[in-house]
Amino acid sequence: MELPQIPPMLATPGSLPPARQDARWAYETKQDGQRAVVSLPGDGTVLLRARSGRDITAAYPELAALGTALGSTPAVLDGEVLALDAEGRADFQLLQSRMGLADSPGLAARRAARTPVHLVLFDLLHLGDRSLLPLSYTRRRGRLEELGLSGPAWSTPGAVVGHGAEALRATREHGLEGLVCKRLDSVYEPGVRSRAWIKIRNLRTEDVVVGGWLPGRGRLGGLPGALLVGQRAAGSLRWVGGVGTGWSEAEREELAGLLRAAASDECPFDPVPAVAEARWVVPRLVGEVRYSTRTRDGMLRQPSWVRLRPDLTPEESSAYLPDGTA
Known part of the structure; x- marks a missing residue:
């Protein structure tokens, strides 16, 4: 099946939603990696595209096995490729040694042995023969979690609904990059920097x-x-x-x-x-x-x-x- 090429939705820098609106938002850890839209055609292959639309699949050979994770069901997912330090935190400097190697598969394989990456998945844009873009974040996220995508080099981290102040404080206490706030009723807007998604960087x-x-x-x-x-x-x-x-x-x-x-x-x-x-x-x-x-x-x-x-x-x-x- 030929899947649509979907540019990723982008978050707008900002601050936490007002406390009275807290329950209308989900909160996810902001990751310090390379954004990737992941296409699974259902034939055992996987295609990763960077935010620019460039094919970066060959740079991350350890993610090839994800192509069989959903069997013959086609899907397009949104996520971030990370390199983790010894404490399990995303380290962009480590990731830089893995980026830009899509045209050098041999070198990419050698680097993968030394510095493996991990793909975190946080949205589902297309499943089977249906686009999920018009659905709310809540419904897309529910369908994503039902897929149970967890493997040796990929996972689906949880999101917290409400409790934004506590979530932000936790990212600071654990030395994480920040928080992304996503409105529960928001549709997916390809290529748009939307106010429905707000990113907060811990500085x-x-x-x-x-x-x-x-x-x-x-x-x-x-x-x-x-x-x-x-x-x-x-x-x-x-x-x-x-x-x-x-x-x-x-x-x-x-x-x-x-x-x-x-x-x-x-x-x-x-x-x-x-x-x-x-x-x-x-x-x-x-x-x-x-x-x-x-x-x-x-x-x-x-x-x-x-x-x-x-x-x-x-x-x-x-x-x-x-x-x-x-």
């Missing part, structure tokens, strides 16, 4: 020391387009990433003046990062950044600027890399 904040910057382009000419920031470890300032968002126009102007006054020909980071067009400064400015998580070598993922900390010197700040990082 952390830390102090950093500014050690350089990158010039902006276009209307930002002469102003910082990104700050290069670091934290101390083993007596040196280690680069932990570039921060390019989070400022108002006035704050960017203020930073430009401070950076010009602190200009230096010497890079303060050890080791020196390979960043083209970097402008270095004396590392005396402290700022606070918000970020989602760290890579295993200490780099900040998805950092954004919160505020300058003129009340702190680098020595007084908490800008230290955590133990065991970098």
Whole structure:
């Protein structure tokens, strides 16, 4: 059977629904992986498509057995491919070693032996000869759970109805990426970033020391387009990433003046990062950044600027890399 190609529905960033509407929503753990729409034609094969529509099946050979999980019943499912760390949490850095290998099946197989992936399934879009897109989330989710899809490299994690505040708190306590809130009566909107699905990312904040910057382009000419920031470890300032968002126009102007006054020909980071067009400064400015998580070598993922900390010197700040990082 030829199954429809369905682009995935997308969630809108936001916050928890009002408490009075809590019972109208389901809550699922937000996963840090690669989105995949999974087609099972019913002939024993499986086809995985990325959010872009690209065929990524060959990148994940350990998921091939999913093709027989429903016998001859065709289906299209929505899910996320994850690589799990030793504590069973999704680790995007681990997954990166598995991504982009759809055209290199031999290499994909070797990587699969070292870093296996796990597919979590959270929606059912088509079953048999029927589209489930017009059905409510509640009905689609019920049909998905009836399929009992659980195997060596795939599962169907549960969803919680109501209790959103408790669910969000649990993701924070367990160091998970966040929460996705889904309205119970919502239909599936292919390719749409919908307010019927809301994603909440758990963000952390830390102090950093500014050690350089990158010039902006276009209307930002002469102003910082990104700050290069670091934290101390083993007596040196280690680069932990570039921060390019989070400022108002006035704050960017203020930073430009401070950076010009602190200009230096010497890079303060050890080791020196390979960043083209970097402008270095004396590392005396402290700022606070918000970020989602760290890579295993200490780099900040998805950092954004919160505020300058003129009340702190680098020595007084908490800008230290955590133990065991970098």
